Amino acid sequence: MALLDSDVWGKRLFSDGWKDAGREQPVIEPATGAQLGTVGLASAEDVGRAAARAAEAQQSWGAASPQQRAAVLRRAGELFTEHAAEIEDWLVREAGSVRAKAAFEVQLALGECFECAGLPTHPQGEVLTSEDARWSLARRRPAGVVSVIAPFNFPLILGLRSVAPALALGNAVLLKPDPRTAVSGGVVIARVFEEAGLPAGVLHLLPGDGSVGRAVVAAPEVRVVSFTGSTPVGRAIGEQAGRLLKRAHLELGGNNALVVLPGTDVHKAASAGAFGSYLHQGQICMTTGRHIVHESLLAQYTAALTAKAEALPVGDPARENVALGPLIDRRQLERVHGIVTESVAAGATVAAGGEIVGAGYRATVLTGLTTDMPAWREEIFGPVAPVIGFSTLEEAARIVNDCEYGLSVGILGDVGTAMKLADRIDSGKVHINEQTVSDEPNAPFGGVKASGTGSRLGGAAANIEAFTETQWLTVRPDIADYPF
Incomplete structure (x- = not known):
């Protein structure tokens, strides 16, 4: 049996x-x-x-x-x-x-x-x-x-x-x-x-x-x-x-941030960002919900992440070799799409995705955001990657902490700079040169604030x-x- x-x-x-x-x-x-x-x-x-x-x-x-x-x-x-x-x-x-x-x-x-x-x-x-x-x-x-x-x-x-x-x-x-x-x-x-x-x-x-x-x-x-x-x-x-x-x-919940520091390998960073945002259709409390990229790399990173998103097939994982399966139900699918369309109406731009495909949702990249838009403020729980730029380490820390949640943060790039930023971040977990989704049985797990x-x-x-x-x-x- x-x-x-x-x-x-x-x-x-x-x-x-x-x-x-x-x-x-x-x-x-x-x-x-x-x-x-x-x-x-x-x-x-x-x-x-x-x-x-x-x-x-x-x-x-x-x-x-x-x-x-x-x-x-x-x-x-x-x-x-x-x-x-x-x-x-x-x-x-x-x-x-x-x-x-x-x-x-x-x-x-x-x-x-x-x-x-x-x-x-x-x-x-x-x-x-x-x-x-x-x-x-x-x-x-x-x-x-x-x-x-x-x-x-x-x-x-x-x-x-x-x-x-x-x-x-x-x-x-x-x-x-x-x-x-x-x-x-x-x-x-x-x-x-x-x-x-x-x-x-x-x-x-x-x-x-x-x-x-x-x-x-x-x-x-x-x-x-x-x-x-x-x-x-x-x-x-x-x-x-x-x-x-x-x-x-x-x-x-969480609305977790991935910070891309100046001088970072853009293609590796985009790979990490795509994994963090699109694994299990973004239905993870640790999902990368905010991409905060240094202004010197913003255009390159957005282009690389967009290419990653457009290459990820959506479908039935029991019958097809896909990267993204269905969302858990129609209600959640429509909620995700609603947050994207509301943010676009407020001025954001869809660089990739933004579409319902059967029971799933295409891997999505949003640009041109402000920090008061729904796609930036809310935990989406879907495969959506909002991207915004920063100029200084102080600004990056402020953007990361300007969030009701405090579960997981990833920082990509120079380790010394990342260490300085990590000391300023209010989060239950910080991962340097990793994206935000990580768990091991022997490691403490949890968040602060609304997380x-x-x-x-x-x-x-x-x-x-x-x-x-x-x-x-x-x-x-x-x-x-x-x-x-």
């Missing part, structure tokens, strides 16, 4: 085993509109039952030995390796990924599992000094039940990067994937951990709408919420979690901070003498 045989998951929820769902939704291929299957949808009542069961199951899972938990994570990584082709097919057809992006996402997933397999044996506390004759310790303990809410764009890794460390550190998890990618962002994870030997009741798959999202935050058993998605939804989740005194780790609550994911330190609680523990050889 294949890992993702629909006889297992079709019309079902994974909640203490696979169970028939009260509601269901077709799985739609965005490139063609074809139905690929039917997933079960959760209700708020399903969430309540799952949270109660997760809290119960977490007790024994949290008490399991470090090697028991590590073994499950290692086996999960092996399963991603063994079933890579099958999982990639789902990412291509359900999420609209081109094949290279799908393969990259699966590689990130198996790397995440192997990296997290080291968390159970990582030091989780410290010995403190004390003025009293006692041992004083700060130790990390599982938070308990963690809710993970993940988006559609990189559905597998953006769910797994919270699920895997949370499980490794002894928590139970409620996973709510975007219902548009409930298989590649939910069923895959549930099936991998089921086959890896995760005990029943520790992981629950609960696809659904906003009411389900609110329920996985509100459930009293849930202590930590890890959300990746849009800034408006993240604000709402943060407000709800704050009222309930729960920790919320929010990885939100979220900082680096709360990735690497042992961030993951332990995110998914455990600190407990102060003291020990005396005998009962102390008290004055009462």
Whole structure:
């Protein structure tokens, strides 16, 4: 049987085993509109039952030995390796990924599992000094039940990067994937951990709408919420979690800048810029949304980027060798085109693209912009590269920071100059001589300002901070003498 045989998951929820769902939704291929299957949808009542069961199951899972938990994570990584082709097919057809992006996402997933397999044996506390004759310790303990809410764009890794460390550190998890990618962002994870030997009741798959999202935050058993998605939804989740005194780790949007310094190799810079703006149709929080180019290179860079854009074919990645696949749905496609046309009406010029092609959008280059135009100010979440010039390093820093977001910045060119600019930039990540899209399981990930609550994911330190609680523990050889 294949890992993702629909006889297992079709019309079902994974909640203490696979169970028939009260509601269901077709799985739609965005490139063609074809139905690929039917997933079960959760209700708020399903969430309540799952949270109660997760809290119960977490007790024994949290008490399991470090090697028991590590073994499950290692086996999960092996399963991603063994079933890579099958999982990639789902990412291509359900999420609209081109094949290279799908393969990259699966590689990130198996790397995440192997990296997290080291968390159970990582030091989780410290010995403190004390003025009293006692041992004083700060130790990390599982938070308990963690809710993970993940988006559609990189559905597998953006769910797994919270699920895997949370499980490794002894928590139970409620996973709510975007219902548009409930298989590649939910069923895959549930099936991998089921086959890896995760005990029943520790992981629950609960696809659904906003009411389900609110329920996985509100459930009293849930202590930590890890959300990746849009800034408006993240604000709402943060407000709800704050009222309930729960920790919320929010990885939100971005309008990321790529700065091209004077003297940079224009053709290499344009290649980096095209990758940053057009990978996965620009549907990445780290997408290069603003190209800030020194005035001495502006015309050359724009011409080179335009040539790159015009050479990138758009189509169905499951059936054609294309560079850009479909956008996730028609609503997003029309939103992207609306931002482009509104900016053109305000005075911008389309140097390449600017057209809907079936379910996709041509790689687009916009010039002649001002910084108040929609294509410059907004997170487009589509394959659009707005280009603007700068004259001084001070101006470049001002343009980069004049943005509500602060997730990722790339700087191309002389390293010494780039270092000076990097010190002036307010961003969660800065990449010198790289574009803006980058992620590794052992590196901290997160943004500032409207991009979220900082680096709360990735690497042992961030993951332990995110998914455990600190407990102060003291020990005396005998009962102390008290004055009462």
